[in-house]
Each structure stands twice: as structure tokens, then as C-alpha cells.
């Protein structure tokens with residue numbers, strides 16, 4: 001077979017289900033093969049950043065690989081921010097990027113889409129990928145593709161595969177499936193033993209789970225581990241929704257000063273946080289009034305495991321969880337009762353004007369009637385509203401925090417899983433790429449989209465009230481929905497919101513956009529506590545959102 005077909009088959013074998021792409025002449029030969037044989041269906045969107053967000057969300061959702069196909073330079077560089085987000089938040093994304101063929105690269109002319117050097121694209125991607133290959137030699141390409149796809153899975157981070165324009169049709173051997181990278185089982189066992197001894201002698205150990213637990217398919221095993229160890233379990237902000245499908249009610253999501261004090265106390269007063277797959281970011285832990293001392297924690301993430309001052313290298317999270325399970329006997333004891341959930345599910349559908357605090361109760365009540373969908377959220381107050389929802393599978397840029405994630409991420413979730421998602425997005429983020437919804441009809445996608453229209457970049461206003469640039473005006477997003485092929489609802493009161501949600505959840509076929517008219521200056525109780533808390537922690541100084 002040819003290089004393009006072998007590459008597509010290899011992607012599928014490694015867990016890809018579809019490709020999000022925008023063509024250009026350097027990648028057109030590959031697109032011909034993508035379209036002709038249907039090994040992986042193609043979802044063409046409108047703007048490259050959206051490809052990255054959609055594929056990233058697809059990877060997070062389906063626990064496989066997200067794939068994008070873009071042209072040289074203008075295409076690949078247009079998606080850098082989304083790939084950077086996937087790198088930071090550990091999402092396995094494969095970037096198939098076109099590049100010049102061998103002959104044209106040496107013809108003495110600079111080529112269109114070339115920045116500085118022919119390999120500027122490659123150099124820029126060095127910073128945001130964990131492995132890379134340029135397929136300029138068909139003989140060595142199968143082994144190199146295999147290595148790169150293994151890196152993508154094992155580090156759960158983006159990789160770059162450059163496909164020179166003249167290589168797609170070259171004959172190539174099949175791509176082998178490499179065994180997992182070697183690690184020392186004895187080191188993993190010793191680490192597990194050391195961890196368990198620490199847990200045994202701790203006064204108040206607490207398990208904290210974050211995104212790598214999902215990335216490496218460990219939710220069921222970690223739920224079982226927490227049952228056997230009888231430990232309280234928290235998710236991080238970034239890990240909200242984890243374990244919600246593993247039959248375990250977690251004690252809550254750690255939001256420090258912005259969260260439920262009972263939940264925060266579990267971690268703030270713990271002498272031994274046991275952190276599985278945790279990103280030690282400010283959004284996860286900077287909200288602690290106690291300034292968590294990570295030297296007293298057990299931390300496993302990014303193929304490392306820490307115990308106090310020392311570090312075990314090359315410890316895959318999955319191997320460590322297996323070793324812990326092997327060393328902890330099955331417990332007959334019932335798991336201790338988790339803290340009661342503080343998600344409000346009663347909602348008075350009256351004629352009072354909406355405020356941001358109404359969104360979560362209205363949605364929780366709606367989920368009770370219609371079932372809980374997977375959720376894709378943007379950054380902004382909508383993500384704080386998501387923290388007030390009943391835990392559900394959630395994809396959101398909780399750490400890297402790029403606006404523009406929500407709408408394409410929802411498209412990615414439905415494209416890959418077939419499940420109808422709920423998308424939460426602010427008006428500012430919707431302005432960036434909300435029109436991607438126009439692609440839904442072609443692909444038979446019908447997400448439910450909630451636009452929080454507070455006519456402002458409210459997060460910016462929360463941190464710097466004097467900034468006039470945060471005023472966005474009223475764009476009447478519900479009317480845009482009709483133009484883009486969906487149904488729009490513009491709601492002002494609680495009764496209107498409840499009715500729009502019921503219609504949206506029971507009608508299928510087109511996307512449903514519910515525009516919530518919220519007063520500028522209003523925000524969810526969680527964002528209020530978060531911004532007040534951050535300001536207090538930083539001694540009243542203004543900070544960037």
C-alpha cells in the first residue's frame with residue numbers, strides 16, 4: 001500500500017476514530033486518500049484553531065487519539081495555540097501537517113507558506129509536541145510513525161507528523177504496533193510499597209485525581225483503589241467529572257477558598273495528599289489558602305512518582321495503579337460515605353429575571369428529567385457554572401484556559417462518540433468561533449449550546465472592573481442560530497430558561513442555541529468566591545484572568 005493509506009490504518013489501530021481537517025495544496029495528496037477510502041471519516045471545519053480543539057476533545061472523550069490534518073505553515077501555525085493547550089493539558093493529538101517535497105524545497109525559491117526556514121514549522125512545533133517525524137524516507141517511515149504514535153499515547157501529548165507533498169503516494173510497508181516502552185517493574189513495586197507505607201501511617205490521607213487518570217483509562221481501577229484504601233476522593237478543578245462514570249461518588253472538587261469548605265478542608269488539613277495524574281497548576285491548587293506543601297504529598301504524573309523529596313523516574317501511572325492494587329487486599333468494608341454533594345437540583349421556574357446563579361440549578365433539574373449529557377465548556381464564568389453541576393463527563397481547558405475551546409470541543413465530542421453534548425460558552429468566546437456551529441448540519445450533529453450573554457468579558461471585569469474594553473454589546477446570538485442551521489432561544493426569565501431547556505433536550509436533528517440574557521457585572525457564586533479569593537491571596541493586586 002501507499003504511505004498515506006498505511007498512515008491512516010496505523011492511526012486507526014492506535015485509537016483514532018476520525019480526522020478534523022482543512023486542506024491546502026501541501027496536504028491535498030493526503031486529503032485525496034482520506035476522502036477516497038473512508039478509513040477515518042473527515043470532519044472539515046472552518047478555522048484551524050477549531051480543528052485542534054475538536055480533535056483534542058475527541059481524544060479526551062474517546063480515550064484514543066485526536067487527529068488533525070492541516071496544510072504547511074498557514075494551516076499548521078494557525079492551530080499552534082490549540083496544540084499548545086493539548087500539550088499543557090496532556091491530550092494525545094496527532095498533527096498531520098503538509099510540507100514541501102524534496103525537489104521543490106531546493107528549487108532556489110522561497111515557497112508560499114514558508115516563514116523563515118523551510119523547517120520553521122518543525123522548529124515551532126518542537127515546543128508543543130512530545131515527538132515528531134518528517135516522512136521523507138518511505139523505508140524508515142513505518143518504524144518512525146510507530147515510535148511517534150507510541151510517544152503520543154504514552155506521554156498523552158501532541159505529536160507532529162509532517163507529510164511531504166510528494167510522499168503520500170509512495171509505496172510503504174505497514175506500520176508496526178510497538179510494545180509499550182520498557183520500565184522497571186521492580187521500581188514500580190518498590191514505589192507502590194513506599195506509597196502504601198506512607199498512607200498506612202498518615203493521619204488523614206486523601207486521594208486527589210486529575211486528568212491523567214482518564215487519559216490512561218484508569219477511572220475504574222482508581223475507583224476500586226479508593227474503595228480498598230477507604231480514602232476520601234477529590235477531583236481537581238481540571239479533573240471535574242472524573243470517576244462520575246466509574247460508579248464512585250467522589251467527595252467533591254477541590255476549589256480551595258472558592259469551594260465548599262468541607263471539601264477544601266479535606267485537602268487543606270490532610271497530612272498526605274495522594275495525587276494521581278495531577279497537574280500541579282495554579283488553577284488546580286493555587287486557590288488553597290493553606291499553600292499546600294507538595295513535599296508532603298505523594299504525586300504520580302507524567303511518568304514520574306514522587307515521595308517527599310525523592311523521585312522515581314519512568315513510572316507509568318497505569319503500572320503504579322496496578323502495583324498498588326496488587327498490594328492492597330480487597331476490602332470487605334463498605335466505603336465510607338462521601339461528603340454530600342452540594343449541587344442544587346431544585347429550580348423555581350418563575351418570572352424572575354435570570355442571573356448566572358440560576359444556570360446550574362436549572363440544568364441540574366433538566367438533567368434529572370432528560371438524563372445527563374457529556375459537557376464541553378469554554379473558559380469564563382461558564383466553567384465555574386460547570387463546577388456547580390452534577391458531576392458528568394466534562395471536557396474543558398481548566399488549566400491552559402484558552403477561549404474558543406467550547407464550541408469546537410462539543411463538535412469533537414459528538415463527532416467521536418455520537419453522544420449529544422451540552423456546550424457551555426460565554427459571549428466573548430462565542431464571538432471567536434461560534435460560527436463553527438454552521439458545520440453541524442452537514443455532519444448530522446445537534447449539540448445543545450448555552451451562550452451566557454452577559455455582554456462582556458466578565459472574567460476580565462471581575463479582575464479589573466475599570467476596563468472598558470470588556471463591554472461587548474449585545475449581538476443577539478439566538479438569531480444567528482437560525483442563519484447557521486440551528487434553533488435559537490433568547491431567554492430572560494427563569495421560566496423561559498426552563499421551557500427552552502425542555503424543548504432543546506427533547507427535540508433532535510439541529511443544534512439548539514439557548515442564549516441567556518444576563519446582567520453585565522453578574523457572575524456565578526463560584527466565580528465570585530474564586531476572584532475574591534485570588535485577589536485576597538495576592539494581597540489585593542489585580543491579576544490576569
Ligand code: TPW
Nearest residue numbers: 380381402403426427428429456457458459
Ligand atoms: C484565547 C483571556 C479569559 S476569560 C476572558 C478573557 C478575555 C473573557 C471571556 O469572556 P466570555 O466569558 O467568553 O464572555 P465571561 O463569563 O468571562 O463573560 N484570549 C484567549 N484566551 C483567554 N483566556 C484570554 C484571551 C480571557
Ligand code: MG
Nearest residue numbers: 426427428456
Ligand atoms: Mg461574557
